Amino acid sequence: MATMQAVRTGSAAGARRRRVSKRHQRRAILVFLGPFLTLFAVFYLVPIVYSVYQSLLKVERVGAFGAPREIFGGLAQYQQVFASEDFWASISRVLLFFCVSIPVQLGLALVFALLLDSAVPKWRRFFRLTFFAPYAVPGVIAALTWGFLYVPSLSPFPAVAENANLLGSGLVMFSIANVVNWVYTGYNMLIIYSALQAIPGELTEAARVDGAGQFRIAWSIKIPLVVPALILTGVFSIIGTLQLFNEPTVFRLFSNAVASNYTPNMIVYATSNIPNYHLAAAYSVVLALATCVLSFLFLKITQRRAFG
Amino acid sequence: MSTSTRSRPIATIGTTLFLVIFAGYFLVPIWWLLMAATKTRGDLINSTGLWFADSFHLLDNLGDLLTRDGGVYPRWLVNSALYAGAGAAFGTLFATMAGYALAKYVFPGREATFNLVLAGVLVPATALALPLFLMFSKIGAVDTYWSVLLPSMVSPFGVYLARIYAAAAVPEEVLEAARLDGSSELRTFFTVSIRLMAPALVTIFLFQFVAVWNNFFLPLVMLQDQRLYPVTLGLYIWNSQVTQDPNLQMMVIVGSLLSIAPLILAFLALQRFWWSGLSAGSAR
Secondary structure, eight states: OHHHHHHHHHHHHHHHHHHHHHHHHHHHHHHHHHHHHHHHIIIIIHHHHHHHHHHTEEEEESTTTSOEEEEEOTTHHHHHHHHOHHHHHHHHHHHHHHHHHHHHHHHHHHHHHHIIIIIOOSSHHHHHHHHHGGGGSOHHHHHHHHHHHHSTTTOSSHHHHHHSOTTSTTTHHHHHHHHHHHHHHHHHHHHHHHHHHTSOHHHHHHHHHTTOOHHHHIIIIIHHHTHHHHHHHHHHHHHHHHTOOHHHHHHTTTOTTSOTTSSHHHHHHHHHHTTOHHHHHHHHHHHHHHHHHHHHHHHHHHHHHHHO | OHHHHHHHHHHHHHHHHHHHHHHHHHHHHHHHHHHHTTSOHHHHHHSOTTSOOSSOOHHHHHHHHHHHHHHHHHHHHHHHHHHHHHHHHHHHHHHHHHHHHHHHOOOTTHHHHHHHHHHHHHSOHHHHHHHHHHHHHHTTOTTSHHHHHGGGGOOHHHHHHHHHHHHHHSOHHHHHHHHHTTOOHHHHIIIIIHHHTHHHHHHHHHHHHHHHHHOOHHHHHHOOOGGGOOHHHHHHHHHHTTTTOTHHHHHHHHHHHHHHHHHHHHHHHTHHHHHHHHHHHHOO
16 A cells, blocks of 8 residues: 555656656757757848848839839849840859769769778778868869969969860860869768768678679669768759859959859849849849759659669 | 689779879869969969979968068958857857757657758858848948858758767667756756767868858958958959959968968868768768
């Protein structure tokens, strides 16, 4: 009897403690999430909403000398965006840039990761760090440095720089792609490499016992298993390419072949400098939407392919 | 076994050579900067790019760089360190707390919150710069430290990483034991959980630090006063004035070298930490 009592009060106390603990937990959740969500709302959500709002306004003048005032313009700015030949040209330029840059970048990253994972016994750490080091160089600084290397008078390979006009309209896209690849290949390599490291040793060991060579193991076992990592790097590459701004902006200092409307983001910046904020806002809303849609589509398509 | 070891050496030499060539590709620009920084402007054009010239001018160049325009370059470095350091420190703390809460507590709206944050990862920072400029100008805060610093404290990707890492590295039993000992949730987080999450913290910090250190668009839009510039914007502006003042070219070269040294050293020193955090984030 006495023990029953004790058990009952014990469980009641336990229940009370759990209730108190739940209340404490709720308060803790607010404290933990509060700072991030506040900043996220102010510096992510509000700007997005504000951008959409701005893009729906237009400036109206009363008469030739009247003061300009902002009125609701509906989709007028968006009409202008979609009618802009410069905008479409810049979009097709970054898509071409993507084709020139990303297959090489991700292909090399995959090859490096596979080689470092299996074939090379020596200096593994040295290669890993050397390939990754450019990631620590800001895009602006990387573009300035390569810009110097492309200029014939400064280039350490003057024969190349003098014969191939690396900053002319024909090759400048490749030259910029090289800068971007130089910075990001090692980073992508590390992401793929760490996915490779997570593959259980027994899998590759079993294949080796069955007589599979390194190449066969890489092709049939390792690559299929790192597809999620490849998809992740692919999505970041899509976002990065559509947002291209820093490198081509710096290249305007070296080359006449890069105009102020070279990429969509450069158009946004140039438009806001006019200043025409409403049109610039419409450009950046369209660009952000295109980025989300493209990366989402890419995820869908690759996931169906990869995971059945 | 014996056949594979016999055929190995050629393949090994081949792949090593392949990797050595690419190591050269990745190092040449940095090596060129290092060499160029030791030269006079004349030697820069007349000597070979990949080795020292006859005279060694590094210290003179550094002196010129650090005193140019009343010592504005050291200010840029300090500004970059401030934007990236404070932005990454607070960004890491807030992202870790949020990711931890999303991993360790069950509450209504948890998945919706997480998905919203994940969508934030896809929102390009450049799409935010312009509306942020307009918002800051409404309250008269453009062209201030805050206009660059505050937006740098938000890291949705950090929340994602912290959630994954907290789920894997902080066992439920540890939290229960702390609760039974009467430790408050906050105390448990700051004394126990945060230590278990240390590699994730270093990773989030480093990647946010790099993101802010590399930031160019936001300061370009926000800042007029060159004393507030980060080093990327400062060097860009200097290089745009090279035609008026050719001496600036040397300043840009030495300034570029000096600006990348701290980050490369930090990556080398901290590789043990970010390495494990990166593995945790990408394995899923």
